Amino acid sequence: VAETLRVIDFGPSSPLRSQTLWHAIAYGVSAGAPPTLSFTRPATPYVCLGYHRGLDELNADYCRENGLAVLRRMVGGGPVYLDPDQLFFQICLPVRAVPPGRSKALRMLLEPAVTAFRAGGVPAVLDDDLEICLGDRKICGHGAGQIEQAVVVCGNLIERFDHVRATGVLALADPAQRDQTLALMRRFVAPAPVDPTIFRTAMISAFTAALGLEAMSGELTRMERTELHALDERFTSETWLTGLGTRPSVTATRPRARQVKVRSRIWTLGASFDGARIAAGVVRGTIEQVRVHDPGLNGSTGKLERALTGIPVDSVVPVLARFGEPGRRLASAFAAADSGRL
Amino acid sequence: MSSEERVTVAGFALALDRCYQPDTHMWVLLDQPGRARIGMDALGIETSGTLAELSFAGVGTELIAGRPFGQLEAAKFVGPLVSPVSGWVLAANNEVVRDPGLAERDPYGAGWLIEAELNKTGGELFGLLADPDEIAAWFAAKIADYRLKGVIAE
Numbered sequence: 175v176a177e178t179l180r181v182i183d184f185g186p187s188s189p190l191r192s193q194t195l196w197h198a199i200a201y202g203v204s205a206g207a208p209p210t211l212s213f214t215r216p217a218t219p220y221v222c223l224g225y226h227r228g229l230d231e232l233n234a235d236y237c238r239e240n241g242l243a244v245l246r247r248m249v250g251g252g253p254v255y256l257d258p259d260q261l262f263f264q265i266c267l268p269v270r271a272v273p274p275g276r277s278k279a280l281r282m283l284l285e286p287a288v289t290a291f292r293a294g295g296v297p298a299v300l301d302d303d304l305e306i307c308l309g310d311r312k313i314c315g316h317g318a319g320q321i322e323q324a325v326v327v328c329g330n331l332i333e334r335f336d337h338v339r340a341t342g343v344l345a346l347a348d349p350a351q352r353d354q355t356l357a358l359m360r361r362f363v364a365p366a367p368v369d370p371t372i373f374r375t376a377m378i379s380a381f382t383a384a385l386g387l388e389a390m391s392g393e394l395t396r397m398e399r400t401e402l403h404a405l406d407e408r409f410t411s412e413t414w415l416t417g418l419g420t421r422p423s424v425t426a427t428r429p430r431a432r433q434v435k436v437r438s439r440i441w442t443l444g445a446s447f448d449g450a451r452i453a454a455g456v457v458r459g460t461i462e463q464v465r466v467h468d469p470g471l472n473g474s475t476g477k478l479e480r481a482l483t484g485i486p487v488d489s490v491v492p493v494l495a496r497f498g499e500p501g502r503r504l505a506s507a508f509a510a511a512d513s514g515r516l
Numbered sequence: 517m518s519s520e521e522r523v524t525v526a527g528f529a530l531a532l533d534r535c536y537q538p539d540t541h542m543w544v545l546l547d548q549p550g551r552a553r554i555g556m557d558a559l560g561i562e563t564s565g566t567l568a569e570l571s572f573a574g575v576g577t578e579l580i581a582g583r584p585f586g587q588l589e590a591a592k593f594v595g596p597l598v599s600p601v602s603g604w605v606l607a608a609n610n611e612v613v614r615d616p617g618l619a620e621r622d623p624y625g626a627g628w629l630i631e632a633e634l635n636k637t638g639g640e641l642f643g644l645l646a647d648p649d650e651i652a653a654w655f656a657a658k659i660a661d662y663r664l665k666g667v668i669a670e
Contacts, residue, residue, distance in 0.1 A: 224592070275667035319593060320593075
């Protein structure tokens, strides 16, 4: 007799509950509730931070002006904009049912979602970076984590994507980096034209097939309801929202960089040092667009930007060295980037 | 650590001068009585994927063997770092927090995670692998198992 895959469709939820409901399930599965596939759709837009990410990665003014609540989840990934045009799914299993290697575990738990996209007529693939894509565009965001003795992977069906808002919520170094981020977001992140009812049904079929389980409609257990209320309180506390902060911060005297991942291998960078500024869009390790500013460039800004365009990020410093003191300042700014990730 | 204490097993570095918790791939290096440095072995790092973030409990936090003392994020997957010992956090390695890749490049050296003052009974250490031959055999078997299951590449 096959074990059960509990399926819970919460329908539209408040921003808070669109997070705490499935976190409560994770505690339940950890305590012995069956593996669970859940769905929910935020009733109103909001912003959500990954477990390790800092509030300083968000444009607080933009979020406030647009009435966007900010929440922090227990799973990974960066700051994201969520709205009613995104249907979220969460698959939650006991940790013992998941392979020890994270890549293998993620592949196992994201492949059924790929099957569901395909059932809806979108020839999605799970690429080598474990992102669900259509061509070179990411069509599904995901995050994952182990909560007590349960593993949860969440993702979304993006029916429509508001690139402007998704960029607007991010703290970026300057307008040039904002323009580059929006352009790359439009190019590399896309909605998937799948009927959500078909997607949901296909997800259930794909997960039951992949996990050898029998789907059964369910609801939260009493223990999960208790956890839900505790999570509601925790997720709205200042302490939880503030989180761990970011990595040990650089001092004010060091160069500052703002680095944003649009999707795997697609980044923008905004950095400054001593009056010099550089904003770059980096596509698979190559600078595609760049804007620089330095008071000492004296008309050679365009020449410098052309020299940087199209080169690998690890060739930036030698190129800047040809531009004297302004180049040195820009190289110092660029050095603040975590270039290993670009 | 002498070169004799650092070996390569089926392509993975292994330090033989310390104890290991075999389920969680955490190592414990006693650097003076009642004090230990804790890190993750090369195989544990490999199965985690490219490290993006590390976070640890604050100095003074109680450690309980088998319970998390921090979190590791790789491939957007946040998971617990499980303490191999009981005691208290004495120090966290801020360098590895700033640059998690340090744990990948030097898992047995500069990539250590926390330092701990051990619970006076030190009982949990008896549950760890300490004999070099036993450690090498466990490590080799684990690699073979992970390769068989496709968890790590051949």
